[in-house]
Amino acid sequence: ELKVEQNPLFLSMQEGKNYTIYCNYSTTSDRLYWYRQDPGKSLESLFVLLSNGAVKQEGRLMASLDTKARLSTLHITAAVHDLSATYFCAVGQTTDSWGKLQFGAGTQVVVTP
């Protein structure tokens, strides 16, 4: 059974500083996704990582995937208040149902001045 673990589960960030969220998973997969969720809202796709060594960047966020270590990281550079949200990683479970994902528990991020 595929298990996905995120840490930390809660992250208090100071504006302007750098932080990393980690996502470990238990079985082989080469598909990993990062989503953002604001309170009471749905999930917004941030990154799609489909191969070992994949790295994607958007603004202050950068995600990478190491399929051999079964690890993805989401790096936040110079945090700003607008990045306050819950971040989920999700791992693809099968190759015949690409949208069947196993989500982590989420990392709640609060950015303060």
Add this chain to the structure above:
Amino acid sequence: GAGVSQTPSNKVTEKGKYVELRCDPISGHTALYWYRQSLGQGPEFLIYFQGTGAADDSGLPNDRFFAVRPEGSVSTLKIQRTERGDSAVYLCASSRFSGGANTGELFFGEGSRLTVL
């Protein structure tokens, strides 16, 4: 509309009642997924449709849950004899297609919040 549309946005019902939740996917998306998100947790997979057929219903918790997609577009999630433990946000997502040249990126709706009293 441009995104995945779900109705109702909120549903309050009494234990034992029957509920239906509707999802209208993004136009042209052939794959449709239902997920359930409990408070403070990540979404859990329930069922996946490719076209009209349920290709994978392994996430449905029991036989009180059923979903249909008769014309390959709109889907309805049906819950019989609701229980308090069914209270959650039910999320629908769609993607262009499943397998082959597909990233698996899901586009989620706003969800239907179900509260069973």
